[in-house]
Amino acid sequence: MSNCNCNHSDNSCKNGMHELLAENVLSDWLKRDDEMNYLRAMPSLDSVLMWSEYNNQPNISSLAKKETAADHIMNKGMDRRSAVQTMAAGLMAGLGFLQTACNPLAPAEDREKSQLEWDDYFQGNFRVMTDKEKEETVSRLERMYELNTGQRINISATGPIPGVLYGYAFNISKCRGYLECIRGCINENNQDRETGMQYITIHEHKKGQMNFGEAPDNFYHEVPQDGHFYIGTQCMHCESPPCVDVCPVQATWKEQDGIVVVDYNWCIGCRYCEAACPYDARRFNWQDPVVPENEVNHNQHYLGNRLRKKGVMEKCTFCIQRTRDGKNPACVEACPTGARIFGNLLDPNSEIRWVLANKKVFRLKEDLGTEPKFWYFMD
Amino acid sequence: MGETHGSEIGSRGRNNPYPYDCINSFVMRLIIKHILLISGFLIMGCSSHGDSRSFLEKLEESEPTNAAAYQNLQPTVDGPILIPVDRVANPFFIIARTGQMTKFPCANCHDKPLSHMKSTDSLGRKAHWELHLQHAPEPIMNCVVCHNEGDLNTLRTITGTKIDFDESYQLCQQCHSRQYTDWQGGAHGKRVGGWAPPRVMKLCVECHNPHQPRWDKRWPAQPSLTMKRLIK
Numbered sequence: 001m002s003n004c005n006c007n008h009s010d011n012s013c014k015n016g017m018h019e020l021l022a023e024n025v026l027s028d029w030l031k032r033d034d035e036m037n038y039l040r041a042m043p044s045l046d047s048v049l050m051w052s053e054y055n056n057q058p059n060i061s062s063l064a065k066k067e068t069a070a071d072h073i074m075n076k077g078m079d080r081r082s083a084v085q086t087m088a089a090g091l092m093a094g095l096g097f098l099q100t101a102c103n104p105l106a107p108a109e110d111r112e113k114s115q116l117e118w119d120d121y122f123q124g125n126f127r128v129m130t131d132k133e134k135e136e137t138v139s140r141l142e143r144m145y146e147l148n149t150g151q152r153i154n155i156s157a158t159g160p161i162p163g164v165l166y167g168y169a170f171n172i173s174k175c176r177g178y179l180e181c182i183r184g185c186i187n188e189n190n191q192d193r194e195t196g197m198q199y200i201t202i203h204e205h206k207k208g209q210m211n212f213g214e215a216p217d218n219f220y221h222e223v224p225q226d227g228h229f230y231i232g233t234q235c236m237h238c239e240s241p242p243c244v245d246v247c248p249v250q251a252t253w254k255e256q257d258g259i260v261v262v263d264y265n266w267c268i269g270c271r272y273c274e275a276a277c278p279y280d281a282r283r284f285n286w287q288d289p290v291v292p293e294n295e296v297n298h299n300q301h302y303l304g305n306r307l308r309k310k311g312v313m314e315k316c317t318f319c320i321q322r323t324r325d326g327k328n329p330a331c332v333e334a335c336p337t338g339a340r341i342f343g344n345l346l347d348p349n350s351e352i353r354w355v356l357a358n359k360k361v362f363r364l365k366e367d368l369g370t371e372p373k374f375w376y377f378m379d
Numbered sequence: 380m381g382e383t384h385g386s387e388i389g390s391r392g393r394n395n396p397y398p399y400d401c402i403n404s405f406v407m408r409l410i411i412k413h414i415l416l417i418s419g420f421l422i423m424g425c426s427s428h429g430d431s432r433s434f435l436e437k438l439e440e441s442e443p444t445n446a447a448a449y450q451n452l453q454p455t456v457d458g459p460i461l462i463p464v465d466r467v468a469n470p471f472f473i474i475a476r477t478g479q480m481t482k483f484p485c486a487n488c489h490d491k492p493l494s495h496m497k498s499t500d501s502l503g504r505k506a507h508w509e510l511h512l513q514h515a516p517e518p519i520m521n522c523v524v525c526h527n528e529g530d531l532n533t534l535r536t537i538t539g540t541k542i543d544f545d546e547s548y549q550l551c552q553q554c555h556s557r558q559y560t561d562w563q564g565g566a567h568g569k570r571v572g573g574w575a576p577p578r579v580m581k582l583c584v585e586c587h588n589p590h591q592p593r594w595d596k597r598w599p600a601q602p603s604l605t606m607k608r609l610i611k
Contacts, residue, residue: 163448179599326452326575338569351565
């Protein structure tokens with residue numbers, strides 16, 4: 001294959017493999033059993049990949065992304081001299097960038113873009129912004145997206161509704177492993193299609209035991225399997241979230257309505273929160289997320305599903321862009337079985353309060369004292 | 380030194396370079412232990428006194444949400460005719476079904492009693508040919524357990540009371556009382572629209588085909604994460 005630029009010495013880059021991969025249509029090749037077996041036999045792809053392995057994966061022309069300038073600099077090994085040179089060049093570029101912003105002769109659009117990028121760079125922490133600053137920030141982000149793609153989006157900065165505390169209940173007798181929730185979540189939250197980012201995990205447990213270590217979350221067969229039951233996990237939006245405590249820059253916090261959010265512009269990508277979370281709820285963007293323009297959900301929230309960038313954390317936000325408008329999260333809406341229940345914990349007439357009062361509920365890892373607002377129950 | 384006890388303390392004390400060695404005595408250790416234990420209890424008791432309630436207890440004692448909190452929200456169910464289910468503790472709504480049924484009213488075709496409409500030609504049934512009743516064993520259930528033979532525009536309970544098609548849940552609850560309780564409360568069924576009031580629920584028959592209520596197996600909506608990574 002001419003477009004193969006990986007340097008694997010093993011047989012994972014055989015032509016057959018590449019032709020197979022280049023099809024990039026899952027449903028087609030899933031039907032072909034022999035090729036499935038071939039894939040399964042590959043040791044390096046069998047498990048979740050490390051970042052270093054990930055970079056060395058065969059690069060398919062249809063999937064290959066253009067290397068950005070930042071990637072180019074960051075990925076290059078260099079000595080001190082060239083580092084100084086690069087930094088000097090960066091300084092010059094920065095000056096040039098400032099010059100473009102101030103230069104009356106440059107095209108108006110370029111000047112505006114430079115100005116916006118300049119403002120973006122010096123943006124403060126969303127949590128301490130005034131309402132006016134929040135308004136300016138989201139309109140700047142909307143304008144930047146329009147200048148970059150020509151598409152208009154709506155980013156909201158809606159605050160919490162007073163007297164509302166969100167809670168979630170999951171009926172483990174009802175879940176049948178259809179994974180409609182995962183698909184709904186990915187479409188709603190503009191998650192990276194290329195790395196298969198997903199916030200929700202559905203674990204297939206054998207009946208009679210509940211051992212997450214032995215419950216596969218990578219099943220793909222007709223569901224529900226006989227003798228199995230299904231449990232979904234995602235961000236539990238703890239009342240005392242350990243992920244918030246460990247953040248060194250306070251880029252993540254719990255909102256008044258109980259939703260744990262991330263300021264993607266303030267996050268430095270240290271992944272402490274990912275390590276601190278007992279529920280495997282946090283996700284890291286190892287690359288710039290790729291979402292085809294026609295699949296982008298244009299109804300966005302600053303703390304929710306707006307497009308992320310490389311090197312920041314993201315997580316389930318109970319679909320903050322929907323729930324603060326009174327709608328249900330996408331997973332609740334997508335679930336055909338009614339296993340997912342969402343509502344206001346402070347409203348005694350809400351469904352979630354009825355479940356808590358009338359069902360035998362439990363939470364995962366309750367002994368850690370994180371007070372997750374995500375309960376499980378059975379019929 | 381290790382085996383010294385009570386009476387030897389005095390004689391040991393005379394030449395002892397450490398005058399507070401008496402702390403080794405059994406009685407003193409006992410007293411100190413007790414002081415530590417009691418003060419420990421006191422400290423723990425004071426610190427946990429303010430917040431010994433569980434999260435659920437706190438919720439139940441919290442200030443209930445004011446209805447005004449929801450007033451700025453746009454309605455999430457807009458369009459269909461809503462019918463209140465109000466003879467329950469927490470009233471809610473269902474969506475009118477008769478307007479959505481394609482061949483309603485049934486009397487358009489069923490203008491004479493069922494016994495007169497049996498097909499006599501070789502082609503068999505002219506309508507409802509896809510219906511197979513797989514709900515309960517034959518001796519327990521047949522068509523007229525739910526359908527009103529005299530007036531096919533309505534349904535009937537076991538005792539013969541007429542029930543509107545919009546209120547078909549009344550029929551289901553005759554046997555499935557546990558599911559009905561859960562549906563009323565919010566632990567069973569599928570909600571229409573958002574989480575905020577008013578609460579609108581789907582009818583039983585919108586998810587469960589009353590003639591074949593069991594759900595079939597199917598393939599998941601999408602492969603899992605690991606499968607996707609394999610493609611790369």
